[in-house]
Amino acid sequence: MPDVLVLVDHDGERVHKSTYELLAAARRLGDPIAVLAGTPGTSARLRDSLARHGAIGVFVAESSEAGEFLGSAAVNALQLAVRTVSPAAVLVSSTTDGKEVAGRLAARLDTGLLTDVVDLHPSGAVTQVVFGGAYTVRSEVTHGVPVIALRPGSFEPEEHPVQAVEHELVLPPIDPAASARVTARRPAVAGDRPPLTEASVVVSGGRGVGGADSFKVVEELADVLGGAVGASRAAVDAGYYPHQYQVGQTGKSVSPQLYIALGISGAIQHLAGMQTSKTIVAVNKDPDAPVFGVADYGVVGDLFSVAPQLTQEVAARRGVA
Template sequence: MAKGIMVVVEQRNLQIRKVSLELLSEARKVADQTSESVVAVVLGQGIDELVPTLAAAGADKVIVVDDAKLAEYTTGAYTSVLNKIIRKEEPQAVLIGNTAVGKDLAPRLAQRLGVGAASDCTGMEVDSANFLAFKRPVYAGKAFAHVTSNVRPIMATIRPNTFPVTPPDASRQAEVVKEAAEIDAADLTAILKEVAVAASKRPELTEANIIVSGGRGMKGPENYVILEALADVIGAAVGASRAAVDSGWKEHKFQVGQTGKTVAPTLYIACGISGAIQHLAGMGSSKFIVAINKDPEANIFNVADYGIVGDLFEVVPLLTEEFKKLVSE
């Protein structure tokens, strides 16, 4: 009989991704409502030290799969291992962060398990049958679909920054189960040789609490130093619209929008961005939106909580100086 909520934990260099802690926090709340348990599954190499953090975050049980073949994420190996664990544990639901890894992993797991997967969800609740239903945006964020399933496990990927991380409870203890990495030979079709990581002190775009983005109004790649200066003062990530990326001013990894990354920060500052529907689809879930644009008729003002009609080349440096004063106080 299916029981429990399973969270697939994503970690990199022994650092647990924030979205995984968000999922554990929300799973704990739901589990307390429905008398379910929370199971965290973490894969990697030398990962025993992560167990106390996962327990404190809300896990009743932590399944650890420690193997050199899992040191870095590869589609085949992770799918093979998690498929077997999910079949053995028979959880009611499986939650995965809607990250690059999650978007690669979840559909493959769903296919192996013969279940559906609700992707890029922005809400989770207990339905009338006393189990999980998910909310996900459709039609470029203009509407929301409510998704549930009678087939177990129900699987969902959750957009980062959807749920708050509850304060850790260091007194919590979790059952620890160590599983062997049973990887089918047919799944080892790719061997990862090296991971090249760009060095940056700024937060990763999809997990940032504050994002400063620039669009066509930036007029050229050299002007992004203005946004970067502001971002460094307030601890923000830097993003870009599709127009800026298509113009070659920023790499695609910085693109926010329907064909880029979907973000949900606490604060999104849009500079010189008109507000095309494709861009709004990628950042419309932001809790607070500030728009800076010299065109008072720009569509971005229709979704902004605060709007500044003015030249971003004058406004942004002024904001940077004011934030410097606040930070130094």
């Protein structure tokens, strides 16, 4: 079986769910090998969880500079790994950071790049969302090693325990003049809710929520479902909810098992970030709202009447006080 490189997305202490999804996807094409770039000691903390999810090998690139520059260590590590094993493909998460790494790597390797991929085929072709979500197409790289950015939520993580062999990569010094330096880090305030791109349930509010205080109705439904809270661009621009929770083409792309849209009309910008969700439920007073065109279930009604009833019913069935 050919090797498939998977870039590990992590925070230094834990591997993000999207990486486990990539490892599951990689097995469609060959044998997954994780590429881990981080500060010294990162591999010791994360290696076992990668092996538990199917990584037969781990290329470890540890450097004190890894956390100082945006994406540079990951690009360098992937480039060295590609030269070492000549993989069938390189997989990264189709997040803001992942797309930057993928683009830089493809440019260095002079190879093809596919982003916002939602499915992989054993032949090497992919299913890809393009033009802001307007089309879903089947694509294939025809030049060089394919660099594929897979949208989070497209695959289910699977435990597949193996013995992972570790290989060390020696990173070259990073040129500060050619790299963006990280000057500060602030942890995102998310409370007990799962991260937006990792949640199996996302409840999002739009302009129809009417204000920041009214977003409580969105949060209550998300909490009783054990999900994350999202927001449309209109809601974010109006100051209803913080920018880091924006779902859409210029925000985060999500593909949860369940996506509930409350008071969201369904502008193409928003649909581009959530229409690959497995099940979509929309609540809107306008029966002609575009969001109903992608919804599996639609409720024409006042979200302030529908959402609390749904919250109450879910809580009753789950025995939540």
